[in-house]
Structures are given as structure tokens and as C-alpha cells.
Amino acid sequence: MQNKVQPRILPGFMELLPEDQIAFNKMYDTIRKVYEQYGFLPLDTPTIELSEVLLAKAGGETEKQIYRFEKGDNDLSLRFDLTVPLARYVAQHYPDLPFPFKRYQMSKVFRGERPQKGRFREFYQCDIDVIGSDTLDLVYDAEMPAIIYRLFKELDFGSFTIRMNNRKVLNGFFTELGYADKIGDILRTIDKLEKIGRDAVISELTEYGVQAADTERILSFLAITGTNDEILAGLSAAGVSNETYLEGVAELNKVVDYLRKFGVEESAFRIDLTIARGLDYYTGTVYETMLNDYPSMGSVCSGGRYDNLTGYYTDQKLPGIGISIGLTRLFYQLRENGLIKKAGSIAKCIVIPMGEDDMGTAVSVAAGLRGQGIPTDVYYQQKGMKQKMKYAARLGIPYATIIGESERLAGTVMLKNMETGEQEAVAVSELAAKMR
């Protein structure tokens, strides 16, 4: 007898049992439906790209995480996000695309991180982006949170808050203080405010050469809170005259104004000056989304505006705005918090023929139900009735349709409600209606 290989997968990869997979797919389908309802076009770029192309911009931590390998003469990499492939795609197919180009892509990306709880090496990203040719109107900055709003209403995981900021506000403020060359470091430090606390932030800022007086000004600036209108008023009254700053404040005002026109509830979005988003390329409005009852999950949907998507591939100026959901991680977190509702089976009915003579009837009854849009399984194994019903119960199918000789001869079936256990003889013609 040959040696058996132990069947297993790598740590850091998610693999679900069917019941969870159904719940996962339901989330996936909901997100896709909302993206399509807003006019986004589907895209499906290759999983494997040329390293030279994919890594044109990457460096540091990202590059270390890449699954990169050679095959034949080619230096290849698995995509680590959907943004770089989008940039490559738009640069490559520019003449063939309508602009603004609105696309969604919901695909797996790959990062060879050290495995840890809730971090995955292979995970779904669900992205939308709008790419303008040369210009992209500010209204799109409001459309994004409007879509997040619709999305999380549909996903139905309780109340949530879309936090919003504008990088120009931060950039302009820090430029005025004379820290233009340290914006990156300062923003990264401030990004950790919630995580490491005020004192640690101050000491880190001091390390970066921020003067004590400025540190205070920075922290009191970031302490501007209140309603959206109060924050907007606070920003205007902050005594900052830097032009980028004023532009950012004007943009925030307009985006808030549009969001109200878009019918987004005031309680669902909030200006938050501490939001910077780590990535270098955001240049305007930025977003994070928090589930109010589960702040420890962190942001479940983030994104923002960038000035130039495709700088590494083309001189064409292509500003854009986008958001991303890390679906695999989100699903994992929701499940850990008991927030994944049982999705139930896809099949609404299982047809169970009692004996071999009932097969033909079973098949035609199943075909009839499918024709009326009711996904229907049939149990064809010749086992005992007990085992047949166990299969039906295990799959969580709500209705069983049992067909034996007496039913067959009477042109009826025995319809069993698997939840209540009730059963009744039903004419085949009335079966679909009974189940609805």
C-alpha cells in the first residue's frame, strides 16, 4: 500500500465548508450587485503578471511579500492588489476605454505575509475606482461614500460610520507649519493616534524634529471635533491660510454638501481629521468605514482620491478615486464576532424518490420546479428512508418532496416542511406555489 500524503493547506489561507461558502458568496454577490447598480464595469485582470510591470512602483515591505518566481525566461509575480493591475490596464487599453472609466474588480490578491490571526496570504479584494482622463469632478468624491452607505445598508451588519478627511487639509496645514518635508512621517505617526496614544505620538513627533509648540498646535488641530458642520467651521476658523489647505477645506465642504443631496444620513458619515490612510498616493478625499459596534475590526472599507494612477506607465494624466473591501478578512472578522447569519441552503427543495420506479417522476417533478426558478436537488442513492432524510436535514434544505408508489399513482407528492416536520399531500401542479 502506498504512503498517503496528509491532505492539508498552508496557514494563512481561507477555505470554507459549504455552508460558510454560501454565506461568503452571498456577501460577494451583494457587493457585486451594488457595484453594478452604480454603473461600474466588470474587469478581470490576470493573476500572474510580469514582475517588471507589476513592481514598477512597489518597494520595501510590499516587495518582500510578493509571490515572485521564474518560469521559462519570464520573471513573474502574483498580483498583490488590484490597483496596480488597474493602472497597467488603463495605461495599456487607454484608447479603448470610456472615460470616466468606472470599473469594479473582485478578485483574489496574494501577499506572502507571516501568518497571523485574521491576516491572509490569499484574499479577495472588492474594489471600485473611477478614473478620469485629465480631470475627474469632485462629485465622484461624494459618490464613493454614497456607495459605501448603500453597500453596508444592504450587507446589514448594523450601524456604521464612514469617516472622511481630505489630504489637502492635512498637507496644507503641515506645510504652513514648515513640515512639508516631514508630512509623510508626521501623518504616519498621527495615523497611529488611536493605536499608541497621545504621549507616544508626541514623543515620536519630537523625534522627527517637530517643535514642542507645533506639537501642541498639531494635536489641538486634530482635536477639532463635533458635528460635521462644527468641524467644517473649526477648519475655517483655524487660522490657516495655506492655499492647499483652503482648497482641501472647500472640497470637504462640497463633498459634505453633495453627500446630503445624495440622501446619505448625517449619522452615517463624519469628518475625522486623524484619517490619513497610509498609502502615499492619496491626494484628496480619503475614507475609512467603521462598524460602530465593532471598532476593533478597524476599517472595513477604505479608499480615497489620487492624482495620477498610471505615472509609471504613461504620461497621460489619469486622476482617480476608489474604495476597497478586503472581503476575506471582513468575513473572517464577522464570523469571529458571530455576525454571519446562517445563509441557508441554495436549494429550496430536495426531491426524494422512494424506489427506483419513482426516479422518472422525481426527475420530472424536479425539472418542473427548476423551470419555475426553484433550485432543486434530487437524492438518487438507493438508501433507506432514514438516510435520505438525514441528507436533506444536513444540507438545511427547507422542503423535501417525497415520491412513492401511492403518490406517483395519485399524481401527488408528499411535501415535508423540514423545519416544522409537517407534511401534506400536494398535487404536483401546486407544489411550487406551496413552497413560496
Add this chain to the structure above:
Amino acid sequence: MQNKVQPRILPGFMELLPEDQIAFNKMYDTIRKVYEQYGFLPLDTPTIELSEVLLAKAGGETEKQIYRFEKGDNDLSLRFDLTVPLARYVAQHYPDLPFPFKRYQMSKVFRGERPQKGRFREFYQCDIDVIGSDTLDLVYDAEMPAIIYRLFKELDFGSFTIRMNNRKVLNGFFTELGYADKIGDILRTIDKLEKIGRDAVISELTEYGVQAADTERILSFLAITGTNDEILAGLSAAGVSNETYLEGVAELNKVVDYLRKFGVEESAFRIDLTIARGLDYYTGTVYETMLNDYPSMGSVCSGGRYDNLTGYYTDQKLPGIGISIGLTRLFYQLRENGLIKKAGSIAKCIVIPMGEDDMGTAVSVAAGLRGQGIPTDVYYQQKGMKQKMKYAARLGIPYATIIGESERLAGTVMLKNMETGEQEAVAVSELAAKMR
């Protein structure tokens, strides 16, 4: 100015423009819907597996094509089909699965082949399999072609033929002739009958040590044609007494009988004794599916029964049956043959505000349409009317809803049928109905 990287992808990878992607997704969704209608459960295994696990069985040509690489201490491979991951999954999760286990998986697989027309290195496979624990009834052998039948009716690419054979018939026949040890070679040679012709097959068979008299018997056996009933009669009258053979003939008879009970048109399936399928693991019923008007495409949906899915991982006996569609290749071939119908846009309406004051109305009209299930895009760029209409036309959206000051004040919109060019003022409340 920095050097630009030329945006491009590798040869042998399919990447579509949005319009084609919509058509591709439509096929994908149709296949998924049919699979779900028949009670198959979704599965999504990792793209990356441990080489030791994934390649437990592989060898020869397959192994050469694998994308295999190291990351950290791990020897990894990209899946090259969905069958080996299924075997691994079933062996790994056996106690948690319902049997018969019916699953579908529609995911990308990877093969580093030399690129050639119509062959892809990364492509979608759309698989269903039914796995029995210890036994799996023969009725499932008939359910598979019944699903193929439903599937290709829904896909609507014209008439098709499901060719069917049974490996026991072939194996038994050749065992009786004394070529039990050469079945593999003989079947592979016969598999090429259509491709290389009768003479080349004879000379190849002779090379394998088949006697001249037997060659004739083999070829006349394979020349048993006619209606399904005529072939079944011919098989019974062929004078073969080998037990496996007789079992195969009995199975074919039963499967044909069931297929008729399943309501599959007689013209849609045909016993074809030349069908063997290359893979070693098929042991019973095998299938191929031909589009009648496009025989050069080869089989567009193939599969069959195997005795033991998971021999490399477990002693548990798990017989199964499955079919597979290579969707990427199929889409490519259909497009080459002009068989991909324009799928049209996903959005059914584009709302176009004339000026900035019309934004609010535009957004609320769009929200209303989406709420009624009509995917709706909005054009937010402040461009001229001509450019706005060009965008709508380019996307192929059937209706444009134009909102200017006069419409806004009157509570109406201008609804334009983009195909006919006709336009009329419509009350907002009647808009959805007008478009249906």
C-alpha cells in the same frame, strides 16, 4: 522624467475589454445558476497549495507545466485543475461533508504551457462533481448529461451533441482480445481517430503489437454506429463475453434509459464508442460535448466517472462523477466564431444632469431607479452635452435620462431611447415603468 515601463501582460493570458467581460460574466453566471439549480454546493479552494499535496499524483507533462516556487520554507504550486484540490478537500474535510457531496467550483487554474492560439496559461474551469461515500448510484451518470443538456440550452449556442461512452465497454473489449496491458496505448491511439485518420491509427496500433486480424476487429467494433438503440443492440451482438464489457453495456443501457426519463431529447445525446477521454482515472461513463456547427472546437464540456477520487490522501473509497467546462477557451473560441452575442451594458439607464444645480435631482432620480432594480449610472463630469451623450453611447446604455432646469422645475425628466434616438418628457414617477 522617469523611464516608463511598457504596460503589457504575458502571452497566453486572457484579458478582456469591459464589453467582452460583461459577455464573459454572463456565461459564467449562467453556468453557475444551472449548477446551483441542480443542488450543487459552492467551493473555493486556495489558488496556492503545498506542492507535496498538490503533486501527490501528478507527473510527466502536467508536472512540467506547474507554476511551482518557493516562499520562505514552503514549496508551493498554483493549482493546475480543480479535481486535485477537490480530492484534497474531500479527504481533509470528510467528516464535515454531506454525501453524496455535490460541489461546483468555477475558478482559475494555471498551466505554464507554451503559448499557442486558443491555449491559455491561466483559465477558468467550471466543474461539478458528485462524490459518493463508498458507493455512488448509476443515476448520477445520467444526471450529468441532463445538466449538460440544460446548460447548453441556456447558453444558447445552437445545437449540440453529448457523446457518451463507457470505459468498461472499451476495457472489457480489449481485455477479451488480449491487450489488457496495452489498453492505455490503444485507447490513446483510438482517441486520435478523427484527428489522424484510420490508416495512421492502424499503423500506430501495429507498432504497439496489435495483430492485423485484431486491428480489423477493433476498427469494425468501433464502426458500430447508428441510433443509440442500434448501437446498444450492436454491442450486445458483438460476441464479447468479458464480464467488465457486459457490465459496461448494461450501464450504458441504463444510462440511456434514465436520460430518456430525464427528458433529454434523443437528438442531443449519442453513444460514441471512440470516446475514451485521455485521463487515466475514468472508469465508467465518459462524456464529450460538441457544438454541431463547430466541430473544430472539439469538446466544450467533458467528464466522466472515476472509482476513487482521493487514493493519494486516504483509504476511504470515494467514487465520483464530474464534468468540466474550460470557460476561457470556450469563450475565446465562441468569439473567434462570432458566436458571442453583444451582451449590452449592465446599466439600463444613465442619468445626465445638465448643470451643477441638477446634480441633486439627478442623484435622487438615480437612487429611485436603483431602488426599483434598474442599474443606473450617473455622469457627473461637467462637460458639454455632446460629450455626455457620447459617453452614454459608448457604454451602450439603452436609456439616457436627461435633467435640466426646465425638467427639474416641472418634476419631469427627458427620457431618451439611445437606440431609436426618440425622446419624451416623462414624470419621474413613471420613469422605471417606461424603461421596462
